[in-house]
Amino acid sequence: MTLIETHENLTQIHKQAVLDFEQKRSSPDFQIQGSDELKAPTEKEVRVVLRNSGVIDPYDIHEYIAKDGYLAIGKALQSMTPEEVIDEVLASGLLGRGGAGFPAGLKWRFARGAQGSPKFMICNADEGDPGAFMNRLLLETDPHAVIEGMLIGAYAVGSSQGYIYCRAEYPQAVKTMIHAIEQAREAGLLGNNILGSNFSFDLEVRMGAGAFVCGEETALMSSVEGRRGEPRPRPPFPAQSGLWRKPTNINNVETYGNVPQIILKGAEWFASMGTENCKGSKTFALAGDLNKPGLIEVPFGITLREIIFDVGGGIKDGKGFKAVQTGGPMGGCLPEKYLDIPVDYKSLTAAGSIMGSGGMIVMDEDTCMVDIARFFMEFTQDESCGKCVPCRVGTRRILEILTSICNGEGRGGDLELLETLCREIIQDSLCGLGQGAPNPVLSTLEHFRDEYEAHIYEKRCPAKTCRALIKFVINEENCTGCTLCAINCPVNAITGERKKVHVIDPDICTRCGICESVCNFNAVDII
Amino acid sequence: METVSTTIPNPLTIPEQKTFIDSIIERNRNKPGATMVVCTELQNEIGYLSAPLQEYVASEMNVPLSSIRGVVTFYSFFTAAPRGKHSIKFCLGTACYVGGADQLIEKAEQVLGIKIGETTSDGAITIEACRCVGACSQAPVITIDEELFGKLSASKMPKLLKKYQD
Ligand SMILES: Cc1cc2nc3c(=O)[nH]c(=O)nc-3n(C[C@H](O)[C@H](O)[C@H](O)COP(=O)(O)O)c2cc1C
Numbered sequence A: 001m002t003l004i005e006t007h008e009n010l011t012q013i014h015k016q017a018v019l020d021f022e023q024k025r026s027s028p029d030f031q032i033q034g035s036d037e038l039k040a041p042t043e044k045e046v047r048v049v050l051r052n053s054g055v056i057d058p059y060d061i062h063e064y065i066a067k068d069g070y071l072a073i074g075k076a077l078q079s080m081t082p083e084e085v086i087d088e089v090l091a092s093g094l095l096g097r098g099g100a101g102f103p104a105g106l107k108w109r110f111a112r113g114a115q116g117s118p119k120f121m122i123c124n125a126d127e128g129d130p131g132a133f134m135n136r137l138l139l140e141t142d143p144h145a146v147i148e149g150m151l152i153g154a155y156a157v158g159s160s161q162g163y164i165y166c167r168a169e170y171p172q173a174v175k176t177m178i179h180a181i182e183q184a185r186e187a188g189l190l191g192n193n194i195l196g197s198n199f200s201f202d203l204e205v206r207m208g209a210g211a212f213v214c215g216e217e218t219a220l221m222s223s224v225e226g227r228r229g230e231p232r233p234r235p236p237f238p239a240q241s242g243l244w245r246k247p248t249n250i251n252n253v254e255t256y257g258n259v260p261q262i263i264l265k266g267a268e269w270f271a272s273m274g275t276e277n278c279k280g281s282k283t284f285a286l287a288g289d290l291n292k293p294g295l296i297e298v299p300f301g302i303t304l305r306e307i308i309f310d311v312g313g314g315i316k317d318g319k320g321f322k323a324v325q326t327g328g329p330m331g332g333c334l335p336e337k338y339l340d341i342p343v344d345y346k347s348l349t350a351a352g353s354i355m356g357s358g359g360m361i362v363m364d365e366d367t368c369m370v371d372i373a374r375f376f377m378e379f380t381q382d383e384s385c386g387k388c389v390p391c392r393v394g395t396r397r398i399l400e401i402l403t404s405i406c407n408g409e410g411r412g413g414d415l416e417l418l419e420t421l422c423r424e425i426i427q428d429s430l431c432g433l434g435q436g437a438p439n440p441v442l443s444t445l446e447h448f449r450d451e452y453e454a455h456i457y458e459k460r461c462p463a464k465t466c467r468a469l470i471k472f473v474i475n476e477e478n479c480t481g482c483t484l485c486a487i488n489c490p491v492n493a494i495t496g497e498r499k500k501v502h503v504i505d506p507d508i509c510t511r512c513g514i515c516e517s518v519c520n521f522n523a524v525d526i527i
Numbered sequence B: 001m002e003t004v005s006t007t008i009p010n011p012l013t014i015p016e017q018k019t020f021i022d023s024i025i026e027r028n029r030n031k032p033g034a035t036m037v038v039c040t041e042l043q044n045e046i047g048y049l050s051a052p053l054q055e056y057v058a059s060e061m062n063v064p065l066s067s068i069r070g071v072v073t074f075y076s077f078f079t080a081a082p083r084g085k086h087s088i089k090f091c092l093g094t095a096c097y098v099g100g101a102d103q104l105i106e107k108a109e110q111v112l113g114i115k116i117g118e119t120t121s122d123g124a125i126t127i128e129a130c131r132c133v134g135a136c137s138q139a140p141v142i143t144i145d146e147e148l149f150g151k152l153s154a155s156k157m158p159k160l161l162k163k164y165q166d
């Protein structure tokens, strides 16, 4: 890689890169390693953050430069003051994509104004929400966009050292980022006196080690410092006192990914997409019982219905829609009646869920909402760092109650007790984990209360999921005696001869449901 | 403690491993926040952070043992004992849970004769549950060593596992 020392260098290399880019693609055997998670955009989608994903080779900085890469930091260094950069980002209306939706420009302004040096930049690539993989895909397919976004932010804030904190579960993303950083450094786009200016900045990747709470900014910084990832109370906010108690700016991967284009194309262009108070586009990871799961990017303001049925292809196997879960373990489950609200940070919060980082899990009619609430509580209870009592003890108590309801041991008064507990945990917890943990319980209690009541008062699981409340039996009319269920049963609970009706021994059966999923003749009934 | 440390090999007694460990510590010693970096590299390269290794790191890096132990016990990625030759992780993230991950686990437990969190007696395979690996559109997903397997079903498990059973 040739060193890019001046703006003239950059212009020349850009020209050459564009030619090379075209030429490479004119060759018949040219191929970008495809990802079946990101398909060509459908009618309702856009490609802003993901514009280069699947288009360029992430391992070649020239390909990024060909797509106007590093021209934005060039523009900022040559013709904008740090204040002007901040004004531009502020005017674009870019909100932080990590979950809380705080205006990025404002955060940068706080960090710029803060006393103390050095100042640090952090990219939050912890992406701990189960069911979310937007950040991973961006890091793996367009790493330089994140680096350039951080560079621009660093220039605006006045920072010379940055960290990308990436979770250990993403080895490929870590590899791609480290490679991209090395390339940028060789090109002189990271390091001292970037593009001949006074601005110097360098970056390092730090890895998480499997703790969800480390996505929370103060816990993350404690982890970068080499300690247990326990959060601390805010204020002081990171902008005042962050990494090693120095002013620190922390943003999400996707937030940074948006920045280069805002600088290059202008705030107005960016603000032309989205809703009144929420500009631009958002990536979502669509998963669950959908025909076309995968990564999507849509403008804010699109409805959940459009996302699920138009972009996501509707519910799998012709089943009915039951709920969409947004916001991960701190989010909520929304039923059919909310499908037509336009998606942005405010509207999802008003509906009783949250935007979160962009995981969206669609559930069909066979999903038990009590079990889902229990699942999320198991997650947060396990991931609670244990520092504050409301979260540590409260999540455990909620989990116990939910488990007993799922086991058919729920009692009258349980739901009211749950609600009280939830409110107290929200109020008294130290960090966003505890404050958000009750959300899945509260939202399912609100929208699917009848399911809770069926479990408690009728000892019945309407979705036929909760093991203690169901039984598997062979449907004698449909069973052909193919033996498939007996072969697959993990506990040998099924007996029967070939071509004769089989029998499930309810005393041995663990209700795992494997027999039902392998049967080709619809011969296993759940009662 | 006594009985545990006799069954867990001590990498410090193997000369090549010790050199390797020293080089990891040396390379990162001066990095700010080095504890996490060193622990991560040791976990990746040595495969576990046994009690003697933790003590060694603490004294070499001149930090209290409690802070090393605190880190090792806090993060689920770190283990004090070696895993099996192959490490199989079952994703229990939301998409995989909804997609029937529990059926995969139940089948694997039967085929291997061990429970989740355990290692087969021949040391070939460890099975664990893990958090979302970010391949949710292919749920349910498992990872075997570094490789990812998606869109699995319980009936596919025996054949898949066979390849890793020595
Ligand atoms: C429990 C918890 C987990 C979080 N996990 C993440 C995460 O994985 N990624 C992320 O960007 N932000 C996460 N956040 C939000 C961060 O604390 C922080 O607000 C965010 O990184 C700021 O970036 P933004 O302004 O660009 O959104 C989490 C917050 C909490 C309370």
Ligand code: FES
Binding pocket: A130, A131, A132, B091, B092, B093, B094, B095, B096, B097, B131, B132, B133, B134, B135, B136, B137, B139, B140, B141
């Ligand atoms: S939930 Fe299993 S890969 Fe995301």
